[in-house]
Amino acid sequence: MRDSCTGSYDVKSKWVATAARLLSPFPAIVALVGGGGKTTLLYALGRYLHQSGKRVLLSTTTKMYPPEAGQASLWLGSEPPPGDSLYLWGRGISPEGKVEGLDAGLFSTLTNDYDVILVEADGSRGLPLKVWGQGEPVLPSGVTDIFCLASLQAFGKPVQDVLHRAELADEFFALPEQVDLELWNALRQYHERTLRQLVDYGVTIRLIDRGSPALWRKVCDESYSAYLWSEADGCFPQKSIRITGKKNKQRFEVSKAKRFSRRGDSKGKVTKQDISIVAVVLAAGRASRFGGGKLRASLAGRPLLAWTLRLVNSIPFSSRLVVTGADSDVEELAKKYGHTVVMNQDWQKGMGTSLATAIQALQSSGNEANIDGVLFFLGDMPLIRRKTVSYLLQQIRSTKPDIAYPTFRGKKGHPVYFHRQCFPALFSLAGDEGGRQLMAQFPDHLAVPVDDEGVLTDVDSQKALEAVRVRLNSQ
Known part of the structure; x- marks a missing residue:
């Protein structure tokens, strides 16, 4: 043949x-x-x-x-x-x-x-x-x-x-x-x-x-x-x-699927990922410090949010969600990149509601039992490297912690991983609590040192966006 x-x-x-x-x-x-x-x-x-x-x-x-x-x-x-x-x-x-x-x-x-x-x-x-x-x-x-x-x-x-x-x-x-x-x-x-x-x-x-x-x-x-x-x-x-x-x-x-030898008998399974991780991009905020429309702001020829969406698309997650809220145009952009969109109706109450909305969507999908954990990305962090996320996922798969995150020079960064046993606590979050309050509740943390300042770099103002443009031009 x-x-x-x-x-x-x-x-x-x-x-x-x-x-x-x-x-x-x-x-x-x-x-x-x-x-x-x-x-x-x-x-x-x-x-x-x-x-x-x-x-x-x-x-x-x-x-x-x-x-x-x-x-x-x-x-x-x-x-x-x-x-x-x-x-x-x-x-x-x-x-x-x-x-x-x-x-x-x-x-x-x-x-x-x-x-x-x-x-x-x-x-x-x-x-x-x-x-x-x-x-x-x-x-x-x-x-x-x-x-x-x-x-x-x-x-x-x-x-x-x-x-x-x-x-x-x-x-x-x-x-x-x-x-x-x-x-x-x-x-x-x-x-x-x-x-x-x-x-x-x-x-x-x-x-x-x-x-x-x-x-x-x-x-x-x-x-x-x-x-x-x-x-x-x-x-x-x-x-x-x-x-x-x-x-x-x-x-x-x-x-x-089964693998068959020439005689048709079972011959073992094809190598596959040992755990299933969902990527969730948080993109629901108003971006008042930026002046509105932050995630649609142009950065090197594409919308700011597109940098995170492209990063997530380059990595084999089991599925991908984008949580939207204040900016209705973000939904169209997320769908263009093939992501499932979930609307956070309570986005005004803070990031905690976006985390809860994502978990609720996974529970409603009927596929929650097949999910081992969620990796949360922020939509305004365009400089995170693909190899950084790949390395973080390798460490998660080998150690299977409750919570994991990258660090740069000792500072905690993003994206942040939560094991499925954290889902009930995430679902109950409200306001601006975010996931930080879960750190004490689930002490099995994994801090992964990386040589990537992008895990700390977010765009929360026009000045920050210009600084990112300068960094991209210098690379």
């Missing part, structure tokens, strides 16, 4: 058989999105299902090259092809020789004619990684399953050479020069958040990281927390998300 983003896979391989087993009950409409390898999987999975006696239709909502000999037959026009053979259906051929896709709204009307409809729903120009542009991906109506692909071959290579639409990535996460574990985690978290926002309940999202076991071992270490699909031994992706419940109150259930 092949480990590249292009080329053919053996239709009898365990890898393709595993992909078929992952599908929802028939009739299923499957969208393939993300990095290179979608077309390869489309044809291999289509042939496997067709040879298994299923009525299968292949198509696209964008454009793709016509099938080669042995992959499928080409069917063009407005009428759907018969289900007794394997066809790629398109409207016509574009001037550049590609099959023009169908209207996305058509697919939900075809489920009586086919058992499985496989749809390539975006393009990546053959690159292993992808950031979506406006209007992407173009998901088919009635979609039941989404396979979002990325190739481990991108590791260690220049980002600009392997990431399609890299120029858009800066809106969502920081870009290093080469693909590393932190970027990979940030990219896959971005994929998951974006797809969750696009689909209705009842849709299963699977993030598939393509690569051979040798490549997996080369790039994987204990800090890696994304999702594995091994082409050689038929691994499940480590994490799948099924969206259930009512549309106006979605719940996201995470199912652990």
